[in-house]
Amino acid sequence: MFELVAAGGWLMAPIIACSIIAFAIIAERLWTLRIKRVIPGPLVAQVWDWAKEKKLDVERMQTLRAGSPLGRILAAGLSNRNASREIMKEAIEDTGRHVVHELERYINTLGTIAAISPLLGLLGTVIGMIKVFSAITTQGVGNPSALAGGISEALITTAAGMVVAIPTLMFYRYFRGKVNMLVIRMEQQALRMVEVLHGQRSRESIEGQQP
Numbered sequence: 575m576f577e578l579v580a581a582g583g584w585l586m587a588p589i590i591a592c593s594i595i596a597f598a599i600i601a602e603r604l605w606t607l608r609i610k611r612v613i614p615g616p617l618v619a620q621v622w623d624w625a626k627e628k629k630l631d632v633e634r635m636q637t638l639r640a641g642s643p644l645g646r647i648l649a650a651g652l653s654n655r656n657a658s659r660e661i662m663k664e665a666i667e668d669t670g671r672h673v674v675h676e677l678e679r680y681i682n683t684l685g686t687i688a689a690i691s692p693l694l695g696l697l698g699t700v701i702g703m704i705k706v707f708s709a710i711t712t713q714g715v716g717n718p719s720a721l722a723g724g725i726s727e728a729l730i731t732t733a734a735g736m737v738v739a740i741p742t743l744m745f746y747r748y749f750r751g752k753v754n755m756l757v758i759r760m761e762q763q764a765l766r767m768v769e770v771l772h773g774q775r776s777r778e779s780i781e782g783q784q785p
Contacts, residue, residue, distance in 0.1 A: 583727045585698040589691060589734045596687045596742045599680045603749050607677065612756050613644045618763050621648055625655070625771060643673045643756075647764050655771055662771075666764045673760070677753045681746065688743035695735020702728025 580586075621638065624630050630652055639649040650669035651662045706725055 583698060583701065583731065585694055585701065585731050586734060589694050589698075589731065589738055592687045592691050592694070592742075593738045596684060596738065596745075599684050599687075600742075600745045603680060603684075603745075606679075607749065607752055607756065609756070612642060612677070613759055613763070614642050617642065617644055617648070618767060621652070621767065622770065625652070630655075643677065644760050644763060646673055647760055648767060651764055651768055651771075659768060662768050663765070666768070670757070670761065670764070674753070674757055677756060681749050681753070684742055684746045684749065688739050688746050691739035691742065692735045695732040695739075698731020698735070699728040702726070702731065 617638075621630075624634055635649055635652065638645040638652075647666055647669050650665045654662045654665045702725060705727065
C-alpha cells in the first residue's frame with residue numbers, strides 16, 4: 575500500500591488529507607444530525623404539558639434550550655408566548671436561522687472536498703503525462719521502465735481522486751437533503767406550538783370575559 579501511495583507522487587499527500595478530513599466530517603455529521611438528537615420525539619408533548627400546567631420556569635426553559643436544536647426553537651417561541659403571534663413567529667424564525675447554520679456546519683467543506691479531489695487527481699494525471707513525454711524526449715520509446723513511472727503516477731492519482739470524491743459527493747448530497755428535511759419538520763413543530771398556545775390563550779380570554 576505504501577508503495578502504491580509513493581508511486582502516485584507528491585499529489586497523493588493532499589488527496590489523502592482530503593480523505594481524512596472528509597471522513598471526519600462525515601462521521602461527525604452522522605452523529606450530530608441524528609433525528610432523535612435534533613427532533614426528540616416526546617419534546618413537543620412535554621412542552622405542551624409544561625405550558626398547560628404553567629411550569630415553564632427559567633430552569634425548564636434553560637433545559638429546553640440546551641437539550642436539542644428543536645428545543646432552542648421552541649424556547650425562542652415560548653419566551654415570547656405572551657406576545658402576539660407575529661412576534662412569536664419572528665423569534666422562532668430568527669433562532670431557526672442560527673439553528674440551520676449549525677446543522678449545515680462543515681457540509682460546504684464536504685462539498686469543496688468532493689469538487690477538488692478529482693481535480694487533484696487530474697493534476698496528477700497531467701504531471702504524470704508530462705514525465706512520460708519528458709522520458710520519451712530524453713530516452714525514446716524503447717525503454718518501458720522509463721515511461722512506467724509517469725504512467726503509474728497519472729493512473730494512481732486519478733483513481734485516488736475519484737475514490738475520495740465519489741463517496742464524499744454522495745454524503746454531501748445526503749446531508750443537504752437531511753438538513754432540509756429536519757428544518758421543515760422543526761418549522762412544522764414550532765408553528766403548531768404557536769397555534770396551540772394562542773388558541774389556548776384565546777379560549778382562556780373568552781372564558782374570563784364570560785359572567
